[in-house]
Amino acid sequence: MKKHIGYITLAFLAFLLFSGTPHAAAKQTSSSYSMIRNALLNAQPTGQFDTSEMTYEEVSDIIERVLQENPEILYYKDAKVWSNGNIEFTYSLPSSTAIAHQKQLRTKVKSILKSVNKPGSSDFDKVKAIHDYLVHNVAYDAGNYKQSTVPAASYTAYGSLINGTAVCDGYTKAAQLLMNQLGIENHYVSGFANGEEHSWNLVKLDGNYYFMDITWDDPLPDRKGNTRYTYFLVTSQSLKKDHSWEEKNWPRATSNKYAFFHDFSNAVETAKHYYYSSNADHNALYRIAKDGKGKKKISNVRAPYFDISGDWIYFSNYSQNGHLYKMKLDGSSMKKLNNTHSVDLWINGKTLHYTNEKTAKLMKLPI
Template identity: 30%
Template sequence: MENNKSIRVLIKKTTAFALCFALSLSLSNVMIAHASEKSINPSSVYKNLLSEPERNVYNQVYNALISYDESLFSMIDPLSEKDLEDTMNALFNDHPEIFWANTSYKYAVDAKGIVHKIKLSYGINSSELAAAKGNFDRIISDLVAGASQYSNDLDKERYIFDAICSMNTYNVSNSLNQSAYSALATGSSVCAGYARAFQMVCLQAGIPCYYVTGTSKGENHAWNIVQINGAYYNVDLTWDDCITEATGFSSYHYFNKNDLEFSFDHSRSPLSSQLMSCV
Protein backbone atom coordinates (compact mmCIF):
# COMPACT_ATOMS: atom_id res chain seq x y z
CA MET A 1 0.00 0.00 0.00
CA GLU A 2 1.38 3.40 -0.99
CA ASN A 3 2.06 5.83 1.81
CA ASN A 4 0.94 9.16 0.34
CA LYS A 5 2.63 11.11 3.09
CA SER A 6 6.03 9.57 2.56
CA ILE A 7 8.72 12.03 1.57
CA ARG A 8 9.85 11.28 -1.97
CA VAL A 9 12.17 14.11 -3.01
CA LEU A 10 14.04 17.13 -1.73
CA ILE A 11 13.67 20.09 -4.07
CA LYS A 12 15.60 23.32 -4.12
CA LYS A 13 13.45 26.38 -4.67
CA THR A 14 14.31 30.03 -5.13
CA THR A 15 11.64 32.57 -4.34
CA ALA A 16 10.23 34.26 -7.39
CA PHE A 17 11.68 37.39 -8.95
CA ALA A 18 15.14 36.76 -7.58
CA LEU A 19 17.13 38.53 -10.29
CA CYS A 20 15.89 41.38 -12.39
CA PHE A 21 17.80 39.99 -15.36
CA ALA A 22 16.64 36.40 -14.90
CA LEU A 23 14.61 34.55 -17.51
CA SER A 24 11.42 36.43 -18.30
CA LEU A 25 8.16 35.24 -16.77
CA SER A 26 4.88 35.84 -18.56
CA LEU A 27 2.29 37.27 -16.19
CA SER A 28 -1.17 38.53 -16.96
CA ASN A 29 -2.21 41.89 -15.60
CA VAL A 30 -4.27 41.57 -12.45
CA MET A 31 -6.53 44.31 -11.13
CA ILE A 32 -4.81 46.07 -8.24
CA ALA A 33 -6.70 46.21 -4.98
CA HIS A 34 -7.38 49.60 -3.46
CA ALA A 35 -5.81 50.35 -0.10
CA SER A 36 -7.56 51.80 2.89
CA GLU A 37 -6.94 55.41 3.79
CA LYS A 38 -4.68 54.36 6.65
CA SER A 39 -1.18 53.03 6.10
CA ILE A 40 -1.01 49.25 5.83
CA ASN A 41 1.60 47.75 8.14
CA PRO A 42 4.63 47.12 5.88
CA SER A 43 5.84 44.23 8.04
CA SER A 44 2.66 42.23 7.51
CA VAL A 45 1.08 43.44 4.27
CA TYR A 46 1.90 40.21 2.42
CA LYS A 47 1.26 38.02 5.44
CA ASN A 48 -2.30 39.33 5.57
CA LEU A 49 -2.89 38.05 2.03
CA LEU A 50 -2.24 34.45 3.09
CA SER A 51 -4.55 31.73 4.36
CA GLU A 52 -4.39 30.65 7.99
CA PRO A 53 -2.21 27.56 7.28
CA GLU A 54 0.11 29.71 5.18
CA ARG A 55 0.35 32.29 7.96
CA ASN A 56 1.20 29.52 10.42
CA VAL A 57 4.10 28.39 8.23
CA TYR A 58 5.10 32.02 7.65
CA ASN A 59 5.43 32.53 11.41
CA GLN A 60 7.26 29.25 11.86
CA VAL A 61 9.79 30.00 9.12
CA TYR A 62 10.26 33.56 10.39
CA ASN A 63 11.21 32.22 13.82
CA ALA A 64 13.51 29.64 12.23
CA LEU A 65 15.31 32.35 10.25
CA ILE A 66 15.71 34.54 13.33
CA SER A 67 17.23 31.59 15.20
CA TYR A 68 19.40 30.60 12.23
CA ASP A 69 17.91 27.11 11.99
CA GLU A 70 19.84 25.07 9.40
CA SER A 71 17.96 21.81 9.91
CA LEU A 72 15.40 20.11 7.68
CA PHE A 73 12.33 20.64 9.85
CA SER A 74 8.67 19.65 9.63
CA MET A 75 6.26 22.42 8.74
CA ILE A 76 3.52 23.12 11.23
CA ASP A 77 0.96 22.89 8.40
CA PRO A 78 1.75 20.96 5.20
CA LEU A 79 1.21 23.10 2.09
CA SER A 80 1.06 22.63 -1.64
CA GLU A 81 4.17 23.67 -3.52
CA LYS A 82 2.39 26.76 -4.88
CA ASP A 83 1.15 27.76 -1.42
CA LEU A 84 4.62 27.33 0.02
CA GLU A 85 6.06 29.51 -2.74
CA ASP A 86 3.51 32.25 -1.97
CA THR A 87 4.26 31.94 1.74
CA MET A 88 8.01 32.25 1.28
CA ASN A 89 7.64 35.16 -1.13
CA ALA A 90 5.34 36.90 1.36
CA LEU A 91 7.85 36.41 4.18
CA PHE A 92 10.84 37.77 2.28
CA ASN A 93 8.78 40.63 0.82
CA ASP A 94 7.68 41.71 4.31
CA HIS A 95 11.04 41.41 6.07
CA PRO A 96 14.09 43.02 4.43
CA GLU A 97 15.79 43.07 7.83
CA ILE A 98 16.43 39.31 7.61
CA PHE A 99 19.34 40.00 5.28
CA TRP A 100 21.40 36.93 6.27
CA ALA A 101 18.89 34.48 4.79
CA ASN A 102 19.01 33.37 1.18
CA THR A 103 15.76 33.49 -0.74
CA SER A 104 16.50 29.97 -1.95
CA TYR A 105 15.39 26.97 0.10
CA LYS A 106 14.83 23.23 -0.18
CA TYR A 107 11.76 21.23 0.70
CA ALA A 108 10.50 17.65 0.90
CA VAL A 109 7.28 16.83 -0.93
CA ASP A 110 5.09 13.73 -0.97
CA ALA A 111 3.55 11.84 -3.90
CA LYS A 112 0.53 14.14 -3.89
CA GLY A 113 2.63 17.30 -4.19
CA ILE A 114 2.21 18.32 -0.56
CA VAL A 115 5.24 19.79 1.19
CA HIS A 116 5.96 18.54 4.70
CA LYS A 117 9.51 19.68 5.44
CA ILE A 118 11.69 22.66 4.57
CA LYS A 119 15.38 23.49 4.84
CA LEU A 120 16.49 27.12 4.83
CA SER A 121 19.79 28.49 3.60
CA TYR A 122 21.92 31.46 4.57
CA GLY A 123 24.24 33.86 2.75
CA ILE A 124 26.21 34.89 5.81
CA ASN A 125 27.88 32.41 8.16
CA SER A 126 26.57 32.31 11.71
CA SER A 127 30.05 33.16 12.99
CA GLU A 128 30.02 36.38 10.96
CA LEU A 129 26.42 37.35 11.63
CA ALA A 130 26.94 39.54 14.71
CA ALA A 131 29.52 41.68 12.93
CA ALA A 132 27.33 41.88 9.81
CA LYS A 133 24.32 42.98 11.87
CA GLY A 134 26.40 45.68 13.53
CA ASN A 135 27.60 46.97 10.18
CA PHE A 136 24.09 46.80 8.72
CA ASP A 137 22.56 48.72 11.62
CA ARG A 138 25.30 51.37 11.54
CA ILE A 139 24.84 52.08 7.85
CA ILE A 140 21.07 52.33 8.22
CA SER A 141 21.44 54.66 11.22
CA ASP A 142 23.76 56.90 9.21
CA LEU A 143 21.30 57.07 6.31
CA VAL A 144 18.36 57.76 8.61
CA ALA A 145 20.37 60.51 10.31
CA GLY A 146 21.10 62.03 6.91
CA ALA A 147 17.45 61.92 5.95
CA SER A 148 16.41 63.50 9.26
CA GLN A 149 17.95 66.82 8.23
CA TYR A 150 14.89 67.30 6.01
CA SER A 151 11.54 68.35 7.40
CA ASN A 152 9.22 66.51 5.02
CA ASP A 153 8.92 62.91 3.86
CA LEU A 154 9.38 63.68 0.17
CA ASP A 155 12.79 65.23 0.73
CA LYS A 156 13.72 62.42 3.12
CA GLU A 157 12.70 59.86 0.52
CA ARG A 158 14.71 61.56 -2.22
CA TYR A 159 17.76 61.67 0.03
CA ILE A 160 17.48 57.92 0.71
CA PHE A 161 16.91 57.21 -2.99
CA ASP A 162 19.99 59.23 -4.01
CA ALA A 163 22.16 57.76 -1.25
CA ILE A 164 21.41 54.12 -2.06
CA CYS A 165 21.89 54.69 -5.79
CA SER A 166 25.21 56.47 -5.20
CA MET A 167 26.41 53.56 -3.05
CA ASN A 168 25.78 50.93 -5.72
CA THR A 169 26.35 49.57 -9.16
CA TYR A 170 24.34 46.80 -10.77
CA ASN A 171 26.08 43.44 -10.38
CA VAL A 172 24.60 39.97 -10.80
CA SER A 173 27.81 38.35 -9.53
CA ASN A 174 27.42 39.54 -5.95
CA SER A 175 26.56 36.39 -3.98
CA LEU A 176 24.44 38.42 -1.53
CA ASN A 177 22.59 40.39 -4.22
CA GLN A 178 19.11 39.33 -3.07
CA SER A 179 19.55 41.08 0.27
CA ALA A 180 19.35 44.64 1.53
CA TYR A 181 22.83 44.05 2.92
CA SER A 182 24.33 43.83 -0.56
CA ALA A 183 23.07 47.28 -1.54
CA LEU A 184 23.93 48.89 1.80
CA ALA A 185 27.26 47.28 2.67
CA THR A 186 28.95 45.77 -0.40
CA GLY A 187 28.61 48.42 -3.11
CA SER A 188 26.76 46.32 -5.67
CA SER A 189 23.44 44.54 -6.03
CA VAL A 190 20.53 43.71 -8.33
CA CYS A 191 16.93 44.90 -8.28
CA ALA A 192 16.02 42.79 -5.23
CA GLY A 193 18.87 44.29 -3.20
CA TYR A 194 18.13 47.87 -4.27
CA ALA A 195 14.44 47.49 -3.45
CA ARG A 196 14.96 45.78 -0.10
CA ALA A 197 17.56 48.36 0.95
CA PHE A 198 15.21 51.20 0.05
CA GLN A 199 12.36 49.46 1.89
CA MET A 200 14.50 48.98 4.98
CA VAL A 201 15.86 52.52 5.22
CA CYS A 202 12.54 54.19 4.43
CA LEU A 203 10.82 52.20 7.15
CA GLN A 204 13.48 53.18 9.67
CA ALA A 205 13.01 56.81 8.61
CA GLY A 206 9.26 56.56 9.24
CA ILE A 207 8.19 56.34 5.58
CA PRO A 208 5.83 53.44 4.76
CA CYS A 209 7.50 51.39 2.02
CA TYR A 210 6.63 48.07 0.39
CA TYR A 211 8.52 45.58 -1.76
CA VAL A 212 6.95 44.83 -5.14
CA THR A 213 7.70 42.01 -7.58
CA GLY A 214 6.77 41.56 -11.19
CA THR A 215 8.28 42.08 -14.62
CA SER A 216 9.83 45.08 -16.37
CA LYS A 217 11.17 45.32 -19.89
CA GLY A 218 10.44 41.61 -20.29
CA GLU A 219 12.52 40.58 -17.27
CA ASN A 220 11.73 39.52 -13.71
CA HIS A 221 12.04 42.60 -11.56
CA ALA A 222 11.54 44.18 -8.13
CA TRP A 223 10.75 47.74 -7.10
CA ASN A 224 8.90 49.62 -4.33
CA ILE A 225 5.73 51.41 -3.35
CA VAL A 226 6.05 54.31 -0.91
CA GLN A 227 3.47 56.36 0.90
CA ILE A 228 4.17 60.09 0.85
CA ASN A 229 1.69 62.59 2.29
CA GLY A 230 -1.08 60.00 2.27
CA ALA A 231 -0.62 58.97 -1.38
CA TYR A 232 1.05 55.85 -2.80
CA TYR A 233 3.73 55.94 -5.50
CA ASN A 234 5.87 53.48 -7.43
CA VAL A 235 9.66 53.85 -7.16
CA ASP A 236 12.29 51.92 -9.13
CA LEU A 237 15.84 52.60 -7.94
CA THR A 238 17.41 49.99 -10.21
CA TRP A 239 16.39 51.43 -13.56
CA ASP A 240 17.08 55.01 -12.45
CA ASP A 241 20.53 54.06 -11.20
CA CYS A 242 21.26 52.25 -14.46
CA ILE A 243 20.20 55.37 -16.41
CA THR A 244 22.34 57.57 -14.17
CA GLU A 245 25.39 55.37 -14.64
CA ALA A 246 24.86 55.27 -18.41
CA THR A 247 24.31 59.00 -18.90
CA GLY A 248 26.22 60.60 -16.05
CA PHE A 249 23.12 62.57 -15.06
CA SER A 250 20.86 61.79 -12.10
CA SER A 251 17.67 60.11 -13.28
CA TYR A 252 14.27 60.33 -11.61
CA HIS A 253 12.35 58.79 -14.49
CA TYR A 254 11.04 56.04 -12.19
CA PHE A 255 10.74 58.10 -9.00
CA ASN A 256 7.26 58.46 -7.44
CA LYS A 257 5.14 57.47 -10.42
CA ASN A 258 1.53 56.31 -10.58
CA ASP A 259 0.40 52.95 -11.89
CA LEU A 260 -0.50 54.29 -15.32
CA GLU A 261 2.99 55.73 -15.79
CA PHE A 262 4.56 52.47 -14.62
CA SER A 263 2.27 50.24 -16.69
CA PHE A 264 4.20 50.97 -19.89
CA ASP A 265 7.14 48.87 -18.76
CA HIS A 266 6.21 47.36 -15.37
CA SER A 267 3.71 44.63 -14.55
CA ARG A 268 3.09 43.36 -11.02
CA SER A 269 3.13 39.70 -10.05
CA PRO A 270 -0.20 38.18 -8.93
CA LEU A 271 0.87 38.45 -5.28
CA SER A 272 2.01 42.08 -5.51
CA SER A 273 -1.06 42.95 -7.59
CA GLN A 274 -3.05 42.67 -4.37
CA LEU A 275 -1.22 45.63 -2.84
CA MET A 276 -2.44 49.21 -2.89
CA SER A 277 -3.03 51.18 -6.10
CA CYS A 278 -0.85 54.16 -6.97
CA VAL A 279 -3.17 56.67 -8.59
Protein backbone atom coordinates in the same frame (compact mmCIF):
# COMPACT_ATOMS: atom_id res chain seq x y z
CA MET B 1 17.48 41.50 -11.99
CA LYS B 2 15.63 39.41 -9.45
CA LYS B 3 17.21 36.35 -7.90
CA HIS B 4 15.64 32.98 -8.70
CA ILE B 5 14.81 30.63 -5.85
CA GLY B 6 16.13 27.08 -6.13
CA TYR B 7 13.85 24.11 -6.75
CA ILE B 8 13.94 20.43 -5.68
CA THR B 9 10.99 18.01 -5.64
CA LEU B 10 10.68 15.26 -3.00
CA ALA B 11 7.42 13.40 -3.52
CA PHE B 12 5.12 12.88 -0.53
CA LEU B 13 7.72 13.62 2.16
CA ALA B 14 8.83 17.14 1.39
CA PHE B 15 7.72 20.26 -0.47
CA LEU B 16 10.34 22.69 -1.68
CA LEU B 17 9.66 26.40 -1.77
CA PHE B 18 8.46 27.83 -5.08
CA SER B 19 8.28 31.46 -6.07
CA GLY B 20 4.98 33.13 -5.23
CA THR B 21 3.52 36.60 -4.77
CA PRO B 22 3.31 38.40 -1.43
CA HIS B 23 -0.47 38.52 -1.68
CA ALA B 24 -1.00 34.97 -2.87
CA ALA B 25 -3.96 33.14 -1.42
CA ALA B 26 -2.40 31.80 1.77
CA LYS B 27 -3.61 31.73 5.36
CA GLN B 28 -2.47 34.61 7.53
CA THR B 29 -0.56 32.42 9.97
CA SER B 30 0.99 34.49 12.72
CA SER B 31 2.50 31.51 14.55
CA SER B 32 4.12 29.89 11.51
CA TYR B 33 5.13 33.26 10.05
CA SER B 34 6.91 34.20 13.30
CA MET B 35 8.71 30.86 13.58
CA ILE B 36 9.93 31.00 9.98
CA ARG B 37 10.88 34.66 10.26
CA ASN B 38 12.92 34.11 13.43
CA ALA B 39 14.73 31.14 11.90
CA LEU B 40 15.65 33.02 8.73
CA LEU B 41 16.67 36.20 10.54
CA ASN B 42 19.09 34.12 12.59
CA ALA B 43 20.28 32.16 9.53
CA GLN B 44 19.32 28.90 11.20
CA PRO B 45 19.64 25.65 9.22
CA THR B 46 16.27 24.39 10.45
CA GLY B 47 12.88 25.85 11.34
CA GLN B 48 9.30 24.90 12.08
CA PHE B 49 5.77 25.62 10.97
CA ASP B 50 2.58 24.92 12.93
CA THR B 51 0.91 21.85 11.43
CA SER B 52 -2.36 22.79 13.13
CA GLU B 53 -2.47 25.96 11.03
CA MET B 54 -1.64 24.55 7.60
CA THR B 55 -0.36 21.63 5.58
CA TYR B 56 3.15 21.54 4.18
CA GLU B 57 1.82 22.42 0.71
CA GLU B 58 0.76 25.82 2.06
CA VAL B 59 4.06 26.81 3.64
CA SER B 60 5.77 28.07 0.47
CA ASP B 61 3.72 31.26 0.27
CA ILE B 62 4.49 32.06 3.91
CA ILE B 63 8.23 31.65 3.38
CA GLU B 64 8.04 33.86 0.31
CA ARG B 65 6.09 36.46 2.28
CA VAL B 66 8.68 36.41 5.05
CA LEU B 67 11.46 36.95 2.52
CA GLN B 68 9.70 39.82 0.78
CA GLU B 69 8.75 41.60 4.01
CA ASN B 70 12.07 41.26 5.88
CA PRO B 71 15.03 42.67 3.93
CA GLU B 72 17.31 41.97 6.90
CA ILE B 73 17.31 38.29 5.91
CA LEU B 74 20.52 37.54 4.03
CA TYR B 75 21.67 34.76 1.70
CA TYR B 76 18.61 32.51 1.81
CA LYS B 77 18.74 30.00 -1.06
CA ASP B 78 15.96 27.42 -0.72
CA ALA B 79 14.07 25.19 1.71
CA LYS B 80 12.70 21.68 2.14
CA VAL B 81 9.38 21.70 3.94
CA TRP B 82 8.37 18.43 5.63
CA SER B 83 4.86 17.29 6.48
CA ASN B 84 5.72 16.88 10.19
CA GLY B 85 6.36 20.64 10.52
CA ASN B 86 10.13 20.62 10.02
CA ILE B 87 11.87 22.94 7.55
CA GLU B 88 15.44 22.64 6.31
CA PHE B 89 16.91 25.93 5.06
CA THR B 90 19.85 26.30 2.68
CA TYR B 91 21.93 29.46 2.36
CA SER B 92 24.32 30.65 -0.33
CA LEU B 93 26.86 31.77 2.29
CA PRO B 94 27.68 30.42 5.77
CA SER B 95 25.34 31.38 8.60
CA SER B 96 28.22 33.01 10.45
CA THR B 97 28.76 35.31 7.47
CA ALA B 98 25.07 36.24 7.35
CA ILE B 99 25.03 37.11 11.07
CA ALA B 100 28.23 39.18 10.80
CA HIS B 101 26.90 41.02 7.76
CA GLN B 102 23.59 41.75 9.52
CA LYS B 103 25.54 43.40 12.34
CA GLN B 104 27.45 45.57 9.87
CA LEU B 105 24.20 46.40 8.09
CA ARG B 106 22.50 47.57 11.29
CA THR B 107 25.38 49.92 12.03
CA LYS B 108 25.35 51.31 8.49
CA VAL B 109 21.58 51.83 8.50
CA LYS B 110 21.81 53.87 11.71
CA SER B 111 24.45 56.07 10.12
CA ILE B 112 22.44 56.62 6.93
CA LEU B 113 19.27 57.43 8.83
CA LYS B 114 21.03 60.25 10.66
CA SER B 115 21.37 62.07 7.35
CA VAL B 116 17.93 61.04 6.04
CA ASN B 117 15.79 61.59 9.13
CA LYS B 118 16.39 65.30 9.68
CA PRO B 119 14.27 67.40 12.07
CA GLY B 120 11.15 68.65 10.31
CA SER B 121 11.51 66.27 7.38
CA SER B 122 8.28 64.94 5.90
CA ASP B 123 7.88 61.34 4.79
CA PHE B 124 8.29 62.58 1.23
CA ASP B 125 11.61 64.25 2.15
CA LYS B 126 12.81 60.98 3.70
CA VAL B 127 11.80 58.86 0.71
CA LYS B 128 13.53 61.26 -1.69
CA ALA B 129 16.65 61.26 0.49
CA ILE B 130 16.71 57.44 0.41
CA HIS B 131 16.26 57.44 -3.36
CA ASP B 132 19.08 59.95 -3.81
CA TYR B 133 21.40 58.18 -1.37
CA LEU B 134 21.12 54.89 -3.23
CA VAL B 135 21.53 56.51 -6.66
CA HIS B 136 24.65 58.35 -5.45
CA ASN B 137 26.26 55.53 -3.48
CA VAL B 138 25.38 52.29 -5.27
CA ALA B 139 26.60 51.07 -8.66
CA TYR B 140 24.69 48.45 -10.63
CA ASP B 141 26.64 45.17 -10.73
CA ALA B 142 26.63 45.17 -14.52
CA GLY B 143 29.86 43.25 -15.06
CA ASN B 144 28.79 40.26 -13.00
CA TYR B 145 25.29 40.41 -14.42
CA LYS B 146 26.60 40.15 -17.98
CA GLN B 147 28.81 37.19 -17.02
CA SER B 148 26.06 35.48 -14.93
CA THR B 149 28.39 35.63 -11.93
CA VAL B 150 26.40 37.92 -9.64
CA PRO B 151 27.53 37.26 -6.02
CA ALA B 152 24.95 36.57 -3.34
CA ALA B 153 25.56 39.92 -1.64
CA SER B 154 24.48 41.88 -4.73
CA TYR B 155 20.93 40.59 -4.25
CA THR B 156 20.77 42.06 -0.74
CA ALA B 157 20.66 45.31 1.17
CA TYR B 158 24.17 44.45 2.35
CA GLY B 159 25.41 44.59 -1.23
CA SER B 160 23.90 48.05 -1.70
CA LEU B 161 24.75 49.67 1.62
CA ILE B 162 28.07 48.04 2.52
CA ASN B 163 29.63 46.97 -0.79
CA GLY B 164 28.08 49.76 -2.84
CA THR B 165 27.28 47.26 -5.59
CA ALA B 166 23.97 45.54 -6.30
CA VAL B 167 21.41 44.35 -8.81
CA CYS B 168 17.75 45.32 -8.58
CA ASP B 169 16.96 43.20 -5.50
CA GLY B 170 19.77 44.91 -3.63
CA TYR B 171 18.47 48.40 -4.44
CA THR B 172 14.86 47.42 -3.63
CA LYS B 173 15.68 45.73 -0.33
CA ALA B 174 17.98 48.54 0.81
CA ALA B 175 15.23 51.11 0.20
CA GLN B 176 12.71 48.82 1.91
CA LEU B 177 14.96 48.38 4.94
CA LEU B 178 15.55 52.12 5.34
CA MET B 179 11.87 53.02 4.90
CA ASN B 180 10.85 50.28 7.36
CA GLN B 181 13.12 51.84 9.98
CA LEU B 182 11.40 55.18 9.44
CA GLY B 183 7.89 53.71 9.72
CA ILE B 184 6.98 54.55 6.12
CA GLU B 185 4.60 52.05 4.53
CA ASN B 186 6.32 50.40 1.59
CA HIS B 187 6.37 47.05 -0.18
CA TYR B 188 8.73 44.92 -2.24
CA VAL B 189 7.19 44.36 -5.68
CA SER B 190 8.46 41.81 -8.19
CA GLY B 191 7.61 41.48 -11.86
CA PHE B 192 9.25 42.09 -15.21
CA ALA B 193 10.90 45.06 -16.90
CA ASN B 194 11.76 44.91 -20.58
CA GLY B 195 11.10 41.18 -20.43
CA GLU B 196 13.50 40.40 -17.56
CA GLU B 197 12.73 39.59 -13.94
CA HIS B 198 12.94 42.73 -11.85
CA SER B 199 11.95 44.23 -8.50
CA TRP B 200 11.07 47.72 -7.23
CA ASN B 201 9.23 49.48 -4.39
CA LEU B 202 5.65 50.55 -3.71
CA VAL B 203 5.43 53.50 -1.30
CA LYS B 204 2.52 55.14 0.50
CA LEU B 205 2.70 58.91 1.09
CA ASP B 206 -0.13 61.06 2.43
CA GLY B 207 -2.69 58.36 1.69
CA ASN B 208 -1.58 57.74 -1.90
CA TYR B 209 0.44 54.87 -3.36
CA TYR B 210 3.37 55.38 -5.74
CA PHE B 211 5.84 53.09 -7.45
CA MET B 212 9.57 53.78 -7.26
CA ASP B 213 12.26 51.98 -9.29
CA ILE B 214 15.57 53.23 -7.94
CA THR B 215 17.58 50.76 -10.03
CA TRP B 216 16.35 52.32 -13.25
CA ASP B 217 16.99 55.84 -11.92
CA ASP B 218 20.68 55.02 -11.40
CA PRO B 219 22.66 55.82 -14.59
CA LEU B 220 24.50 52.94 -16.25
CA PRO B 221 27.45 53.07 -16.41
CA ASP B 222 27.54 54.64 -12.95
CA ARG B 223 27.95 58.41 -13.05
CA LYS B 224 28.83 60.17 -9.83
CA GLY B 225 26.70 63.25 -9.19
CA ASN B 226 24.02 62.40 -11.76
CA THR B 227 20.55 61.98 -10.23
CA ARG B 228 17.55 61.00 -12.35
CA TYR B 229 13.88 60.80 -11.32
CA THR B 230 12.20 59.11 -14.28
CA TYR B 231 10.89 56.30 -12.03
CA PHE B 232 10.51 58.28 -8.81
CA LEU B 233 6.99 58.12 -7.32
CA VAL B 234 5.24 57.21 -10.55
CA THR B 235 1.72 56.00 -11.25
CA SER B 236 0.71 52.50 -12.29
CA GLN B 237 -0.13 53.81 -15.75
CA SER B 238 3.31 55.35 -16.16
CA LEU B 239 5.18 52.30 -14.90
CA LYS B 240 3.22 49.97 -17.18
CA LYS B 241 5.00 51.45 -20.20
CA ASP B 242 7.98 49.16 -19.55
CA HIS B 243 7.17 47.18 -16.38
CA SER B 244 4.65 44.43 -15.70
CA TRP B 245 3.46 42.83 -12.44
CA GLU B 246 0.45 41.06 -10.94
CA GLU B 247 -1.57 44.26 -10.70
CA LYS B 248 -4.49 42.61 -8.89
CA ASN B 249 -2.16 41.94 -5.94
CA TRP B 250 -1.31 45.60 -5.36
CA PRO B 251 -3.09 48.94 -4.85
CA ARG B 252 -3.25 51.15 -7.93
CA ALA B 253 -1.00 54.18 -7.95
CA THR B 254 -3.00 57.03 -9.46
CA SER B 255 -1.69 60.29 -7.98
CA ASN B 256 0.32 62.61 -10.26
CA LYS B 257 1.42 64.85 -7.40
CA TYR B 258 5.11 64.30 -8.12
CA ALA B 259 4.93 64.05 -11.91
CA PHE B 260 7.05 67.19 -12.31
CA PHE B 261 10.07 65.16 -11.17
CA HIS B 262 9.85 62.97 -14.24
CA ASP B 263 11.19 65.77 -16.45
CA PHE B 264 14.42 65.81 -14.40
CA SER B 265 17.27 64.36 -16.45
CA ASN B 266 19.66 65.53 -13.74
CA ALA B 267 18.78 67.60 -10.69
CA VAL B 268 20.30 69.53 -7.80
CA GLU B 269 18.29 70.55 -4.75
CA THR B 270 18.72 73.89 -2.96
CA ALA B 271 16.89 75.26 0.06
CA LYS B 272 13.79 76.35 -1.90
CA HIS B 273 14.11 74.93 -5.41
CA TYR B 274 15.09 72.08 -7.66
CA TYR B 275 17.40 73.00 -10.55
CA TYR B 276 17.29 70.46 -13.34
CA SER B 277 18.19 69.50 -16.89
CA SER B 278 14.92 69.00 -18.76
CA ASN B 279 14.18 65.70 -20.48
CA ALA B 280 11.54 67.41 -22.57
CA ASP B 281 13.69 70.37 -23.62
CA HIS B 282 17.06 68.95 -24.73
CA ASN B 283 18.65 69.27 -21.26
CA ALA B 284 18.01 73.01 -21.00
CA LEU B 285 18.31 74.23 -17.41
CA TYR B 286 15.15 74.94 -15.40
CA ARG B 287 14.18 75.83 -11.86
CA ILE B 288 11.02 74.80 -10.01
CA ALA B 289 9.82 75.34 -6.46
CA LYS B 290 9.73 72.29 -4.19
CA ASP B 291 5.94 72.18 -4.34
CA GLY B 292 6.12 71.79 -8.12
CA LYS B 293 5.05 75.35 -8.87
CA GLY B 294 6.77 78.33 -10.48
CA LYS B 295 8.62 76.44 -13.21
CA LYS B 296 11.12 78.77 -14.90
CA LYS B 297 13.69 78.31 -17.65
CA ILE B 298 17.14 79.46 -16.54
CA SER B 299 18.99 79.16 -19.82
CA ASN B 300 18.75 77.63 -23.30
CA VAL B 301 22.16 75.99 -22.96
CA ARG B 302 22.13 72.19 -23.02
CA ALA B 303 23.55 71.10 -19.65
CA PRO B 304 23.18 67.38 -18.89
CA TYR B 305 25.89 67.57 -16.20
CA PHE B 306 25.91 70.30 -13.57
CA ASP B 307 26.25 71.10 -9.89
CA ILE B 308 25.68 74.16 -7.73
CA SER B 309 27.87 75.96 -5.22
CA GLY B 310 26.63 79.14 -3.59
CA ASP B 311 25.18 81.43 -6.26
CA TRP B 312 26.84 79.62 -9.15
CA ILE B 313 25.87 76.77 -11.46
CA TYR B 314 28.85 74.85 -12.86
CA PHE B 315 27.92 72.88 -15.97
CA SER B 316 29.02 71.03 -19.10
CA ASN B 317 27.84 73.27 -21.90
CA TYR B 318 26.68 70.87 -24.62
CA SER B 319 25.77 73.87 -26.71
CA GLN B 320 29.53 74.55 -26.75
CA ASN B 321 31.16 71.11 -27.21
CA GLY B 322 30.63 70.08 -23.59
CA HIS B 323 33.17 72.59 -22.30
CA LEU B 324 33.03 73.60 -18.66
CA TYR B 325 31.15 76.84 -17.87
CA LYS B 326 29.64 78.59 -14.89
CA MET B 327 26.78 81.07 -14.55
CA LYS B 328 24.68 82.67 -11.83
CA LEU B 329 21.56 80.91 -10.57
CA ASP B 330 19.46 83.30 -12.66
CA GLY B 331 21.36 82.42 -15.86
CA SER B 332 23.43 85.60 -15.97
CA SER B 333 27.21 86.18 -15.96
CA MET B 334 28.07 83.08 -18.01
CA LYS B 335 31.79 82.35 -18.11
CA LYS B 336 33.86 79.66 -19.83
CA LEU B 337 36.24 77.69 -17.58
CA ASN B 338 38.02 75.25 -19.92
CA ASN B 339 38.25 73.86 -23.44
CA THR B 340 37.68 70.24 -22.41
CA HIS B 341 34.63 68.04 -22.93
CA SER B 342 33.74 67.69 -19.24
CA VAL B 343 31.25 65.19 -17.76
CA ASP B 344 30.14 63.83 -14.37
CA LEU B 345 30.44 67.07 -12.45
CA TRP B 346 30.20 67.14 -8.67
CA ILE B 347 31.30 69.59 -6.02
CA ASN B 348 32.90 68.78 -2.67
CA GLY B 349 33.61 71.81 -0.54
CA LYS B 350 35.60 74.26 -2.63
CA THR B 351 36.58 71.77 -5.32
CA LEU B 352 34.78 70.93 -8.55
CA HIS B 353 35.38 67.37 -9.73
CA TYR B 354 34.77 66.30 -13.31
CA THR B 355 35.92 63.78 -15.90
CA ASN B 356 37.68 64.52 -19.16
CA GLU B 357 35.42 62.70 -21.61
CA LYS B 358 38.24 62.12 -24.12
CA THR B 359 40.87 60.73 -21.72
CA ALA B 360 38.54 59.46 -18.94
CA LYS B 361 40.90 61.23 -16.52
CA LEU B 362 39.43 62.61 -13.29
CA MET B 363 40.04 66.34 -12.96
CA LYS B 364 39.77 68.93 -10.18
CA LEU B 365 39.15 72.65 -10.29
CA PRO B 366 39.26 75.02 -7.27
CA ILE B 367 36.13 77.18 -7.09
